[in-house]
Amino acid sequence: MxxxxxxxxxxxxxxxxxxxxxxxxxxxxxxxxxxxxxxxxxxxxxxxxxxxxxxxxxxxxxxxxxxxxxxxxxxxxxxxxxxxxxxxxxxxxxxxxxxxxxxxxxxxxxxxxxxxxxxxxxxxxxxxxxxxxxxxxxxxxxxxxxxxxxxxxxxxxxxxxxxxxxxxxxxxxxxxxxxxxxxxxxxxxxxxxxxxxxRNAPFAIRQAKQSLNNSVEMGLESAMSFERQTFSILASTTDKTEGIAAFKEKRHAKFTGN
The missing domain is CATH 3.90.226.10 (2-enoyl-CoA Hydratase; Chain A, domain 1)
Incomplete structure (x- = not known):
């Protein structure tokens, strides 16, 4: 470009x-x-x-x-x-x-x-x-x-x-x-x-940004529902597994956005 x-x-x-x-x-x-x-x-x-x-x-x-x-x-x-x-x-x-x-x-x-x-x-x-x-x-x-x-x-x-x-x-x-x-x-x-x-998990950051934006653009209950749904999606990611493993092993996580 x-x-x-x-x-x-x-x-x-x-x-x-x-x-x-x-x-x-x-x-x-x-x-x-x-x-x-x-x-x-x-x-x-x-x-x-x-x-x-x-x-x-x-x-x-x-x-x-x-x-x-x-x-x-x-x-x-x-x-x-x-x-x-x-x-x-x-x-x-x-x-x-x-x-x-x-x-x-x-x-x-x-x-x-x-x-x-x-x-x-x-x-x-x-x-x-x-x-x-x-x-x-x-x-x-x-x-x-x-x-x-x-x-x-x-x-x-x-x-x-x-x-x-x-x-x-x-x-x-x-x-x-x-x-x-x-x-x-x-x-x-x-x-x-x-x-x-x-350094943090990129997909988690993107989802957190959307949820934060919803906090001023949606009603509370709708925004809370989105937050929980997104949290549940992140629970199945490779980055979540890597992040927790790195925490337990006392090392820096290597996030891929997956």
């Missing part, structure tokens, strides 16, 4: 990949082509390269400072409804493997919504976050008004969205948007976490 210059793909090993957003002249603003290519690349890494974890980060000092204003400026109501990014955002959210956001610099608007499409985020202590769309006469349109309140509650989400205020990383940790702060290189910190995840 050809990787375009605004998306840098780095293979750390056969299971952990980094996707670096590379539009430094626009502070890594997310245009339509980039969002679609990001979704395509994730599918390629999962289906062709058998990736187990992907870290999404920005190059040149910023995660992503929003959507591309030039595109939005000429967007009509019909174009907004038929926007190809809608499908691309859905594909990113539905990626079956863990996605980790490693945030430096600005994480605003569409960048914030990209973070929310990941499973969790680490950030540099000086990173800045916000959903400033109302300052442009707009509102978040890629999950900001739906995913964020499910994560931090309606009141805190309302404050962020209505004010358009840029907030520090420390507040995002306090509110649960970011799990960890890094004093130095956030990408190094993210790689450390990703490597730990990649």
């Amino acid at each position: 050809e990787h375009k210059s605004f998306l840098q793909v780095t293979e750390l090993d056969s299971s952990v990949f980094q996707l670096g957003i590379n539009r430094p002249e626009r502070k890594n603003a997310l245009n339509t082509e980039l969002v679609i290519h990001l979704a395509d690349t994730l599918e390629f890494l999962v289906n062709i390269k058998s990736a187990r974890v992907v870290i999404i980060h920005g190059l040149a000092g910023d995660f992503a400072a929003g959507a591309d204003i030039d595109e939005i400026a000429t967007l009509s109501p019909k174009q907004a409804l038929l926007d190809a990014r809608v499908s691309a955002w859905r594909r990113i959210r539905q990626c079956p493997i863990p996605l980790i956001a490693a945030v430096d610099g600005y994480c605003l608007g569409g960048g914030m919504e990209l973070l929310l499409s990941c499973d969790f985020a680490l950030a540099h202590k000086n990173a800045k976050f916000g959903l400033p769309e109302v300052k442009l006469g707009l509102m978040p349109g890629a999950g900001g008004t739906q995913i964020l309140p499910r994560l931090i509650g309606k009141n805190r989400a309302a404050r962020m969205i209505y004010s358009g205020e840029i907030m520090p990383a420390s507040t995002m940790v306090e509110w649960g948007v970011v799990t960890d702060l890094a004093d130095e290189d956030v990408l190094t910190a993210a790689v450390s976490v990703a490597t730990k995840i990649a």
